[in-house]
Amino acid sequence: MNSSTIDPGNFLMIILGIVLVVVALFVAFILVNFVGIYVRAWISGAHVSLMNLVGMRLRSIPPSLVVNQRITAIRSGLEITTAQLETHYLSGGNIEAVVRALIAAAKAGIPLDFDRCCAIDLATLGSGKSVFEAVRTSVNPRVIDCPNAASGLSAIAGVAKDGIAVNVRARVTVRTNLDRFVGGATEETIIARVGEGIVATIGASESYKQVLEFPDLISKTVLAKGLDSGSAFEILSIDIADVSVADNIGAKLQAEQAEADKRVAQARAEVRRAAAVALEQEQRASVQEMRAKVVEAEAQVPLAMAEAFRAGNLGVMDYYKMKNVQADTQMRTSIAGEERPADPAS
Numbered sequence: 001m002n003s004s005t006i007d008p009g010n011f012l013m014i015i016l017g018i019v020l021v022v023v024a025l026f027v028a029f030i031l032v033n034f035v036g037i038y039v040r041a042w043i044s045g046a047h048v049s050l051m052n053l054v055g056m057r058l059r060s061i062p063p064s065l066v067v068n069q070r071i072t073a074i075r076s077g078l079e080i081t082t083a084q085l086e087t088h089y090l091s092g093g094n095i096e097a098v099v100r101a102l103i104a105a106a107k108a109g110i111p112l113d114f115d116r117c118c119a120i121d122l123a124t125l126g127s128g129k130s131v132f133e134a135v136r137t138s139v140n141p142r143v144i145d146c147p148n149a150a151s152g153l154s155a156i157a158g159v160a161k162d163g164i165a166v167n168v169r170a171r172v173t174v175r176t177n178l179d180r181f182v183g184g185a186t187e188e189t190i191i192a193r194v195g196e197g198i199v200a201t202i203g204a205s206e207s208y209k210q211v212l213e214f215p216d217l218i219s220k221t222v223l224a225k226g227l228d229s230g231s232a233f234e235i236l237s238i239d240i241a242d243v244s245v246a247d248n249i250g251a252k253l254q255a256e257q258a259e260a261d262k263r264v265a266q267a268r269a270e271v272r273r274a275a276a277v278a279l280e281q282e283q284r285a286s287v288q289e290m291r292a293k294v295v296e297a298e299a300q301v302p303l304a305m306a307e308a309f310r311a312g313n314l315g316v317m318d319y320y321k322m323k324n325v326q327a328d329t330q331m332r333t334s335i336a337g338e339e340r341p342a343d344p345a346s
Contacts, residue, residue: 041067046074048082061086069099076103084114093121094130101135105178108139112178120181134232138176141236144187146170146194155242156195158202163250166211168198168218169242174233181232189231194238197222208245215240 056063073080105112121131147153155167308314
């Protein structure tokens with residue numbers, strides 16, 4: 001017999017030994033990693049099989065997290081399977097918040113099933129909120145300041161019919177409406193609607209005194225409008241925290257309008273003044289033109305007298321007699337203090 005030939009019996013024994021070693025290692029791995037979790041679930045009455053625990057590890061699901069949340073749910077009287085928890089975990093949800101929310105809802109007598117709770121949890125991802133906060137707000141109402149301090153406003157201003165502005169700060173008590181939480185309007189919408197109702201109520205008041213005397217008119221009007229329709233919250237009450245008188249907006253508007261009218265009147269007066277100045281300049285030019293024509297006409301007199309001398313129509317004695325008359329006229333004019341007229345013969 002060749003020494004290199006392996007006996008088939010020995011070969012089978014080797015294969016069997018390897019298999020037994022692998023099985024022993026697998027069993028040891030399971031015992032080390034999952035026996036503690038298995039025993040804890042079994043003692044707590046939330047039994048989970050070892051194969052199910054191994055499957056969670058293979059699906060990259062932390063078994064301890066799922067088992068702990070199942071134990072919490074079972075001990076609180078909620079029947080939640082590991083498959084439901086695994087599915088929500090793989091969807092990116094927070095199974096711890098879901099279990100806490102279901103327990104809180106059950107203790108408070110609020111009807112909330114697992115699927116709706118998971119939907120709310122997925123809807124609040126990335127919003128800084130959680131399904132547990134939604135359930136807690138449904139149990140313990142929340143107070144929202146209107147306006148929100150984060151907006152930088154300290155009050156909402158409205159103007160009554162008499163022109164006086166009134167500043168109002170309100171506090172809205174809301175409770176989560178779980179049936180409309182997914183897809184419903186958020187807190188910002190509630191604040192905007194309440195602010196709109198405050199402004200509308202003040203604007204409908206005949207006088208600011210009416211708002212100061214009966215601030216509950218704002219609350220009644222806002223509540224009557226049903227501002228929580230279509231939102232994720234139910235408004236329980238609207239309390240007016242502060243009411244104060246602001247500026248006289250009507251007087252300011254009238255003063256600004258009067259100033260605008262004054263500027264328009266000044267502009268129109270300036271237009272009329274400019275037109276009058278232009279007309280005066282035109283008249284002065286017309287007077288200068290007429291004087292030029294007079295001077296031109298007077299310049300023709302000496303020429304006509306010279307022509308009369310040459311033609312014999314004017315004698316020397318007639319000329320001197322005319323000069324005497326002119327001298328006498330100038331003397332009388334100077335004595336009277338009047339302006340001496342120009343000599344047409346000069």
